[in-house]
Amino acid sequence: MSEQLLNSTRRGAVALLEINRPKAKNSLNNELLDAMAAELTALRTDESVLAVVISGADGVFCAGADITAFDEIRAQPLVGAGTGETFWSILEAFPKPVIAAVERFALGGGCELALACDIVIAGEGARFGVPEVKIGAIPGAGGTQRLVKAVGKSKAMAMLLTGDFMTAEQACAAGIVAEVVADGETLAHATAMGQRIAQNSPLAVALVKDAALASFETSLAQGLAHEKRNFYVAVHSADSLEGQTAFLGKRAPKFTGR
Template sequence: MSEPTVLKEFRDATAIFTLNRPKALNALNDQLMREMAAALQEADRDDAIRAVVIAGSERAFCAGADITGLDGVAVNDVLDPNGFGRGMFDILGGYRKPLIAAVRGLAFGGGCELALACDIVVAGDNARFGVPEVALGLLPGGGGTQRLIHAMGKQKAMKMLLTGDPITAQEAYAAGLASELVADAECMERALAIATRIARNGPLAVQLAKDSARAALEMGLTQGLAMERRNFMLLFGTADKQEGVSAFLEKRKPSFTGK
């Protein structure tokens, strides 16, 4: 059997998925994307998992698509729900639980898009982000042209998209692509600390807060506010809401069950 391209680790309420193609700088091939999709779905079904951290190696979070696999991609893949990368990126785009990217080294092409698909990006100070697809006569196909604009604004995103030139971790943090900037050696520790902090909150509240925030990117203001209001009211019918309020009034830590 071939070595797994995604390593899975579980710490308390956090799943850690580490890309494991070090010789290829964690480039995305069909096997890695299938394994990542399966790992994400497994964690989504597990009520004990309340946050997911996605990581790479010190040299590369992910250097992008494996160029050797692009020759097999055809135009009709656009209609294939299992076409190149579509399954993994579709799952990421609609994922219920918080996704945290711990980015060290290169995050190029599909690797940058993988980070962009996460909710929180912790960048090591030597990380570099780029979408160099135009140099290959291509464009980002995993959400890069859309999510980069939302993350950084039109002007900075267009410079990256049209030149293909990468930016430093410091530039990514200043532009809003990265949530936090830390020393490389602290990147995983900080990502896990954020996941642990999230896991202490009501899981249904976290999921519906993420759902509401996603509406801000996908809907107009009126529709987004309606979604927020709906999710706000839904939480009033949960046991977790009652537990959270009771714990606050009783000055104790809440014990959420996700119900």
């Protein structure tokens, strides 16, 4: 492959994944998604990595899917299309925290990517949108589902049906974005947050993420039972004993993820 579609670097215990298709405004194509899937699969079992940050090269997060790929999709049979494990299912099942550092555009597939991450940090000039209806398509990577859960039915429907964009401040007020920072500072802020997360018990972080995400799939009663099971697993862990001992001894804990 002549083009390095994904740059992967480390900042301590934080893995930095940079989408690198700047000439295409970092739009998503199959080759890029395959590269991201392979990287996440490797990072899943890398115990030295405790958080992941996804960003885009050249000051753009991701302007959407590469619409030239629609021709390839049309060539596939409609029945059974879209089955099988994909980058999106790998990201959804990824046990470590994933933070999106969004600059300028998170549109279409880029907005869906941000929504699929656990936390979104946005530059003040960033724009979020799902404008697929403007080209005769609809979101196909979770946009109709995650957007409704993130912002509620009315705001989600307004975005989905008009294709209008949200500013970073609007997205923060609506619940898509956790924090708005100065343009050009999202990667630094997201990395710093990842490093703060990495100071906590890796087991507790994985268990709390698992419990929180279960709320999207279960009733309240089922979610509370799931949380209780994870709580007892956490309290019976070596990390919990170390955290308690360190707290009482007024020292920093040394977590092992066990």
